[in-house]
Amino acid sequence: MTSTDGAVIDAADVHRAIRRIAHEIVERHHGAEDVVLVGIHTRGVTLAHAIAESIAEIDGLELPVGELDIGLYRDDLDRRAGTRLSRTSIPVDIGGRPVVLVDDVLYTGRTVRAALDALSDLGRASAVQLAVLVDRGHRQLPIRPDFVGKNLPTGPGQRVAVRLEPIDGTQGVWIMDS
Amino acid sequence: MRHLLTTEGVARAELEDLMDLAGEFVDVLGRDIPKVPTLRGATVATLFYEPSTRTRLSFERAARALSADVLTFNPGTSSSAKGESLKDTALTLRAMGADLMVVRHGAAGAAHRVATWVDVPVVNGGDGAHQHPTQALLDAFTLRRHFGKLDGLRIGIVGDIGHSRVARSGIHAFSTLGAHVVLVAPPTLMPIATDGWPCRLTGDLDEVIGDLDVIYLLRIQVERGGHSGFTSLPEYVRRFGLDDERFARLHPEAVVMHPGPMNRGVEISANLADHPRALILEQVRNGVAARMAVLFRLLASPQEST
Numbered sequence: 001m002t003s004t005d006g007a008v009i010d011a012a013d014v015h016r017a018i019r020r021i022a023h024e025i026v027e028r029h030h031g032a033e034d035v036v037l038v039g040i041h042t043r044g045v046t047l048a049h050a051i052a053e054s055i056a057e058i059d060g061l062e063l064p065v066g067e068l069d070i071g072l073y074r075d076d077l078d079r080r081a082g083t084r085l086s087r088t089s090i091p092v093d094i095g096g097r098p099v100v101l102v103d104d105v106l107y108t109g110r111t112v113r114a115a116l117d118a119l120s121d122l123g124r125a126s127a128v129q130l131a132v133l134v135d136r137g138h139r140q141l142p143i144r145p146d147f148v149g150k151n152l153p154t155g156p157g158q159r160v161a162v163r164l165e166p167i168d169g170t171q172g173v174w175i176m177d178s
Numbered sequence: 179m180r181h182l183l184t185t186e187g188v189a190r191a192e193l194e195d196l197m198d199l200a201g202e203f204v205d206v207l208g209r210d211i212p213k214v215p216t217l218r219g220a221t222v223a224t225l226f227y228e229p230s231t232r233t234r235l236s237f238e239r240a241a242r243a244l245s246a247d248v249l250t251f252n253p254g255t256s257s258s259a260k261g262e263s264l265k266d267t268a269l270t271l272r273a274m275g276a277d278l279m280v281v282r283h284g285a286a287g288a289a290h291r292v293a294t295w296v297d298v299p300v301v302n303g304g305d306g307a308h309q310h311p312t313q314a315l316l317d318a319f320t321l322r323r324h325f326g327k328l329d330g331l332r333i334g335i336v337g338d339i340g341h342s343r344v345a346r347s348g349i350h351a352f353s354t355l356g357a358h359v360v361l362v363a364p365p366t367l368m369p370i371a372t373d374g375w376p377c378r379l380t381g382d383l384d385e386v387i388g389d390l391d392v393i394y395l396l397r398i399q400v401e402r403g404g405h406s407g408f409t410s411l412p413e414y415v416r417r418f419g420l421d422d423e424r425f426a427r428l429h430p431e432a433v434v435m436h437p438g439p440m441n442r443g444v445e446i447s448a449n450l451a452d453h454p455r456a457l458i459l460e461q462v463r464n465g466v467a468a469r470m471a472v473l474f475r476l477l478a479s480p481q482e483s484t
Contacts, residue, residue: 072206072214072244072474084195085202121211 007172009150014133014164014171017149018047021131022054024147025100028129032059034097036125038066040115041086043104046164047133051102066090068101073114094123100147104162106132109143134173136160181293182472183302184309185351193355197319199471200464204323207243207467217246220477223276225251225267225292226303227283232438232462233303233313237280240469246477249276264288265295272296278477281305299476307341313437314347316468318355320461321392324433329356332389335377336362336418337396337445340369344437345396349377360386362418383418387427394435395420395445411444421447433457 009017026032032055039048045067052063069086101115112130119128131147136154154160154175161174179192206214222241226234238248249271262270268279280301281289286308293300304310321328333352339345339361349359359377361368368379380386387393398414415421420434434446434456442448450456 069202072202072216074216085199088202088205117215121214122209 007174008152009134009173011165011171014149014173017133018050019054021147021149022051022058025051025131026055026059026061028146029098032061032063034126036064036066036090036092036094036097036099038068038090038094038099038101038115038119040101040103040111041067041069043162043164043167044068044102046166047104047131048102049166050164051100051131064090064092066092066094068115068118070111070114070118073117075110075114088118088122090122094119094125096124096126098127098129099125100129100131102131104133104164105160106130106135106143106145106148107138107160109139109141112143113141133162134160179475181289181300181302182311182476183289183293183300185311185314185347185354186309188311188351188354190354190356193315193318193351196315196468196471196475197322199474200315200319200467201323203243203467203470203474204464206470207463213243213245215245216474217241217244217477220244220246220277221249221275222246222278222280222473222477223249223251223271223274224280224303225264225271225282226280227253227264227288228304230282230304232465233282233310234280236462236465237301237303237312237469237473239466240473243466244470244473246277246473249274264292268292268296272298278473301472301476304343306343308343308346310343310347311351312465312469312472313344314351315472316461316465317344317348317394317435317437318351319468320435320457320464321352321357321433322355323464324457324460325391327356328352331357331391332360333357333392333394334360334362334383334386334390335394335396336383336420338367338398339363339396340367342396348394349375353377357392360390362386364414364417383424384427387424388429391429391432392435393420393428393432397437397439398441398444415444419445419447420450422450425450425453435461438462 029035037048037052039045048065052065055061055063069088071085129146132145133149134152135145135148136152159176159178163170163172165171224234224237241248278299280303281292282303283305286306288305289300289302302309302311335345352359353376361377361379362383436458442451
C-alpha cells in the first residue's frame with residue numbers, strides 16, 4: 001500500500017478532516033484553552049498530535065496531548081493473543097478540564113468504553129468528548145462521537161484500514177473485504 | 179507462556195516482555211487509584227507451605243491491583259494440618275474456582291507437580307533450594323530500571339548459594355539478559371553440581387569486589403541448615419559480609435541488592451542496608467509490578483491462544 005490508489009479517503013482529505021475537527025473543537029469550546037487531547041493507542045495518538053498542530057496554527061494554542069493504552073481495561077482480554085501494552089501518560093492533571101478523546105475508527109464502541117474507564121481512573125474530567133477520523137457504524141454500546149472526520153457506511157464483514165503519514169509512511173483510509 | 183515454574187530456558191524475549199509489562203504496572207501503582215479492572219472475575223490462589231511475608235503479600239497485592247480475587251491457603255490452620263496432600267489441596271482450590279495458583283513449598287519440584295494436576299496456570303513462588311522465578315524477574319527488572327539494561331553488567335551473588343533458589347533463578351535470568359554472573363561463597367556453601375551453569379565461581383570476595391556492578395547478597399538461611407556450612411558466624415561476616423571497608427572498594431556506581439529478609443550485621447552491615455545505593459526497598463516495590471506482569475501474562479493473554 002504505497003500509493004493512495006483505491007482509498008475511500010485520500011491523504012489530502014485526511015488532512016482536511018483533521019483541520020476541520022480542529023476548527024470544530026476550538027469553536028465548540030469557544031477557544032479551547034483548557035482542553036486536553038488524549039489519543040487512544042496507536043493511531044489515535046498520532047491523530048491527537050495532528051489535531052493539536054492544527055489548533056496551534058488556527059489559534060496559536062498549545063494544547064497538551066496525552067496518550068492512553070486501554071489494554072488493561074478491555075472486556076475481551078482472553079480472546080486477544082499476547083496483548084502488549086503501550087504507554088499511558090497524560091502530561092497534565094485532567095481533573096476539572098474538558099478532555100477530547102481521539103481515535104482513528106469508531107466501530108462497536110467497546111474501545112471507547114474501555115478508554116472512558118481508563119480515563120476516569122486518571123482523574124475526573126469536567127467533560128469528555130470523542131473525536132474520530134472515521135465512524136463506520138455498527139455500534140454495540142450507547143456511544144456517539146462529538147467530532148467526526150467522515151461517516152463511512154460499511155458491512156460487518158469489512159475492515160477499515162487507516163494509515164497515517166508519521167506511522168505508516170502513507171496516508172488515507174481504505175475499506176477491505178476480509 | 180502457560181506456567182512460570184523456572185527461569186531456566188525462558189527466552190530473552192519473554193523476560194523482556196514481562197519487564198516491559200512490569201514497567202507499565204509501575205506507572206499504574208504510582209497513580210492516585212493504583213488499581214485496574216483487568217482481571218476482574220479471576221481468582222488467584224496462594225498456597226504457601228513455607229513461611230513467607232513479602233512474597234505472598236506481594237502476589238496478593240499484585241492480584242488485587244489487577245482486580246482479581248485472592249484465595250489464601252494457610253497450611254498451619256487448614257486441613258494440611260490434618261494430613262491433606264498437596265495434590266488434594268490443589269484440586270480443592272481449583273474446584274473452588276482458582277484460576278491461577280502460586281505455590282511455595284519446601285520440596286524442589288512441588289510447583290511442577292501441581293502444574294501437572296491442575297488445568298490452570300501455576301506460578302512457582304519458591305520450591306526448596308530449586309527456583310524462585312518471580313524473584314529473578316523482579317531483580318532483573320530492578321537492574322534494568324537502574325542501569326537501562328543488563329548486558330555487560332557484572333553481578334556477584336554472595337552467600338549461601340547451595341541452599342539458594344534465589345541464586346539459581348537469578349543466574350539463568352541474568353545471564354540470558356546478557357549479564358556476567360560470578361558466584362561468591364566458601365566451598366561448603368557452593369552447590370555440589372554447577373556444571374553447565376552460565377557463571378563463574380570464586381571463594382574470595384575481595385578478589386572480585388572491585389569488578390562488580392552489582393553485589394547481590396543472599397540471606398544466610400539458618401532454617402535451611404546454613405549454619406553448618408561455615409565454622410562460625412563471625413568468620414563468615416569477616417570473609418563475606420559487606421561492611422563499610424568493602425563497600426568503599428566497590429565501583430562508585432555499583433549497587434547492593436538483597437532478596438530479604440535481611441540479617442543486618444551478617445550479610446550486610448546495619449547502616450549499609452539503608453544506603454542510597456542499596457536497592458533493597460526498590461526490589462520490594464518492583465516486585466509487585468513484576469508479579470502483576472506475570473499474572474497478566476498468564477491470565478489475560480496466554481500467547482498460544484488466538
